Amino acid sequence: MGIISFSGLASGLDTSSIISQLVALERIPIQIMEYNQAAEQTKLDLVGTFKGFVQSLQSKAQELSTMDSLYSFAVESSQDGLASISAGSGAQAGTHTLTVNAMATTDRWAFDGVVDPDADLGTVDGQSVSFDVNGNSYNIAFNAADSSLNEIAAEINSQAGDDVSASVINAGTSSNPDWQLVLASDSTGVDARVTNLASAVAGLTLSDPAVGGSNNVVVGENASATVDGILVERTDNDFSDVIQGVSLSLLSADPGNEMSFTVSADKEAIKTKVQEFVDAYNEVINFVNAQNTYDEDSGAGGELFGDTILTSVRGEVQRALYDVDLDEVLNDPDGFSTMSLIGIDTNSDGTLTIDSATLDSKMDENLALFSDLFADTDGFDNGGAAPNTSDYYTDTTADTGLADRLYRAIDHMFGTFEGPPDPGNPGENIVLDGLFDARTDAINGNIERFTKQIEGAEWRLEMFEQNLVARFATLEEVMGQLQAQGAALSNALLSLPGSSNS
Numbered sequence: 001m002g003i004i005s006f007s008g009l010a011s012g013l014d015t016s017s018i019i020s021q022l023v024a025l026e027r028i029p030i031q032i033m034e035y036n037q038a039a040e041q042t043k044l045d046l047v048g049t050f051k052g053f054v055q056s057l058q059s060k061a062q063e064l065s066t067m068d069s070l071y072s073f074a075v076e077s078s079q080d081g082l083a084s085i086s087a088g089s090g091a092q093a094g095t096h097t098l099t100v101n102a103m104a105t106t107d108r109w110a111f112d113g114v115v116d117p118d119a120d121l122g123t124v125d126g127q128s129v130s131f132d133v134n135g136n137s138y139n140i141a142f143n144a145a146d147s148s149l150n151e152i153a154a155e156i157n158s159q160a161g162d163d164v165s166a167s168v169i170n171a172g173t174s175s176n177p178d179w180q181l182v183l184a185s186d187s188t189g190v191d192a193r194v195t196n197l198a199s200a201v202a203g204l205t206l207s208d209p210a211v212g213g214s215n216n217v218v219v220g221e222n223a224s225a226t227v228d229g230i231l232v233e234r235t236d237n238d239f240s241d242v243i244q245g246v247s248l249s250l251l252s253a254d255p256g257n258e259m260s261f262t263v264s265a266d267k268e269a270i271k272t273k274v275q276e277f278v279d280a281y282n283e284v285i286n287f288v289n290a291q292n293t294y295d296e297d298s299g300a301g302g303e304l305f306g307d308t309i310l311t312s313v314r315g316e317v318q319r320a321l322y323d324v325d326l327d328e329v330l331n332d333p334d335g336f337s338t339m340s341l342i343g344i345d346t347n348s349d350g351t352l353t354i355d356s357a358t359l360d361s362k363m364d365e366n367l368a369l370f371s372d373l374f375a376d377t378d379g380f381d382n383g384g385a386a387p388n389t390s391d392y393y394t395d396t397t398a399d400t401g402l403a404d405r406l407y408r409a410i411d412h413m414f415g416t417f418e419g420p421p422d423p424g425n426p427g428e429n430i431v432l433d434g435l436f437d438a439r440t441d442a443i444n445g446n447i448e449r450f451t452k453q454i455e456g457a458e459w460r461l462e463m464f465e466q467n468l469v470a471r472f473a474t475l476e477e478v479m480g481q482l483q484a485q486g487a488a489l490s491n492a493l494l495s496l497p498g499s500s501n502s
Helices: 015-064 149-160 267-292 308-322 326-330 356-365 367-374 402-411 435-494
Strands: 073-077 083-087 094-102 106-110 127-133 136-142 164-170 179-188 195-199 223-227 230-234 246-250 258-265 344-346 352-354 416-421 429-433
Touching: 015 267, 015 308, 015 402, 015 435, 073 083, 083 258, 094 246, 127 149, 136 149, 149 164, 149 179, 267 308, 267 352, 267 356, 267 367, 308 402, 308 435, 356 367, 367 402, 429 435
Parallel strands: none
Antiparallel strands: 073 258, 083 246, 094 223, 094 258, 106 179, 127 136, 127 195, 164 179, 223 230, 344 352, 416 429
């Protein structure tokens, strides 16, 4: 409720100011709680930012975690114009030859021409056009009054549009028109040919309905190519399933012309992925460092100073990258068992820096060993370890890969996972929150607790203010009554005989 303004009416006191100041003093604990709540909200926002950095690092680690995702390939062709070629996941380095013998074609038929495309061609109802295509048989009948070339084309498209397309074209001139109904398969190749084409419509004829005859204006044929000396046919011009990992699409036929193309690892693209991984890692470490910085003059560097999530994440990330088997290092005469050996150096603040010359040299020396440091080449197997044990996220296979190990370590930080057996529920396991979910829930709990405390304190403060208003109002009322009684007494005394005013 609002404060009643009655200052000085009887007592002469500035009661509004007194009440305001008393309420302000009582509000100080609320302001402290609001400050603490705002600090918790800032922490929540920072944890969200940190989470984004860690997830970005996980994404970059995933790109290095398998040979298929790590390797990028470049294609160099001896000539252009015959085929479009690119290489992706699963490709192997090597040189190939290609001869484009024939392009895939669409089976296409043209009925004998007529002068007027809008003139009805049927003589009685029920005359039809029939054909087979893609395993489907069609027999499309027409009413005599709706049997013009244009109407026939429209009805064919309506009933058989999933398999063929019909159109009407003028093969003649404006003065000497020759309108023809053209029926084309919707797919290329031999298997998509239109067969058993026939017309029972009186004015719609086929002079030579044989395959390859005058009405079969284009015969549907498969694409043909000779790849590495082997004759290969496809129903269309896409040959991407011929060489593993190579996308190959024919552009034009030149039967007597053999081209070659070479698939090789794109080292610059691989280097870019490594650099992006290092940048993402440095974002995580720089965030931790900035939050954990402490200066005698300015104090803590961030709102998350000393928060366990910082040390936990940094510890998990660094263990995944640096916890290398000593025997593996000692038995590594080629120098590919740690990041520092291939040119990724650790700085004093924990961030990473790439020595470009060393990295290039190691990639040129043995790209397979270079990639194997990051990628897991034989898959993940924890050997059946129990949930929530140190071995549960440990790969027991011969090859692990730093990036794959890091990806799994980070994955363990999010969502929920199965914990140890639940003593209260035999056969069940406790469900545990990942690092980020647990910390987020804890901060949200603090914010909710402050919200309830503030709401309660605000209610008590309002009651306190109302109580003050009532007390001061009573004071003013009593003071007013006393003043009135005093004035009445003074007047009565003055009116007595012998008084100075009588």
